[in-house]
Amino acid sequence: MSTLLRTALYDWHLAQGARIVPFAGWAMPLQYEGIVAEHLAVRKEAGMFDISHMGRLRCRGAGATQLLDSVCTNAIAPMQAGQVRYSLLCHERGGVLDDVLVYRWAEEEYSLVVNAANRDKVLAWLEQHRRSAAVQIQDETLATAMVAVQGPAAAAAVADLFADDLRRLKYYFACRTWCGSTAVWASRTGYTGEDGFEIVLPAEAALELWERLRGRGVKPCGLGARDTLRLEAGMPLYGHELTEEINPIQAGLAWAVKFSKGDFIGRSALEQARQDRTLPVRVGLEIEGRRAARRGHRVLSAEGQAVGTVTSGSFCPYLELSLAMAYVMPDSAAVGTPLQIELPGAFLRAAVVPLPFYKRTPAG
């Protein structure tokens, strides 16, 4: 693991006995106490994740808005300062290069949070499509750290830690503020299906914030729980539900594709995809019993015809159900359709159910 990148919290993870695994070129904590306990902490109270491996790119200067609107499927120009938007970056054939969060800070100033595995690809893509020399693209990943605080108690946990009260942030909004004398940015976003915040700060300040959150009873959670939480919340994961061979329409992400905004890379392919009823689409599956379907397992119709492939699956700790996401042919995608999963040596009965599997009850 000597060639792996380490986050600013790596030594802390080691000292806490976290199990470290390689992930997208980084040495990351898979779990501390255990995936199930960490998963339940996020659903019932609050957990925190070191997500410093996510790529953080700054894009600014005259032409930044035009550049991002040309590479993003979602509409960038109408965003308000302080707003965050989920978007896909697609290639000309409509396949997904990455799914990203775009933060708008000012007229021509943005941050992008991208998947760790796609950081170099996205950087190169932005450079390639930059038409103006005035647009600066900086990779701030290694100089910064990123921490997610998630769960019903997340808002209480971050109260008065920052110069601005993050509890006043609306969902999918961000602010630049201070943690003591440290400049940070924070958003009301996350990847668990819970209320929560994602905070970016200089790498050298990460440990102090982490310890202060710990002092407020926020449980450290690893990538294991992050994966089961996002699965339960029906959120796609790049490399599983999203790839360069899959378009956002199939993935059920048409809401993040704004045909009304004008031209963007992949637009004409996606307009065709919208009419195409022959491509497999993403569905949620509930499986009978406790056995899990895993990525790559075949999905069969009730009659035994191959109709698709599982992309993610696990026994989900909060709902206590075996759940999976899969791509299946459109005529097998209706909610309620009975299907089977083919495992080595076994067939599991499954049914199409609505996504997300888990949806939090809004507070209040």
Add this chain to the structure above:
Amino acid sequence: MHNPPDLRYTPTHEWVRWDGELATVGITRFAVEQLTEPTYLELPALGSTVEAGKPFGVIESVKSTSDLYAPLSGVVAERNSELLDDPASGRKGNLALILEDPFGRGWLIKIRPQPPVSLEHLLTAEQYEAQLAAEGH
């Protein structure tokens, strides 16, 4: 790693305890830690036969699915009922025992070897630990 010296091991992380009549089989602490918390266990029926080196069951966690490999051939003489759901009483099996006490209460099955064999083909604790070290654990 604290693998008990009186047990024998497979390269696939099962252990065997021999009492002269039955071979008790479980998975090592290393295996269960790799797996994380067990969520599903499938064991062969009483009286069924298992074959050395072939899968006899499946164990799953929230993270992964693993086959369980028989260390020797024989007939399944016992299954650890503490681990398994009991439909008659409605009691739910306690899979956490495998994580908490993999070499003790978390045992899986007992095999009556057929034909009778020695355990000489299986790894000693020392050899097993050497294998783990060689794999970088």
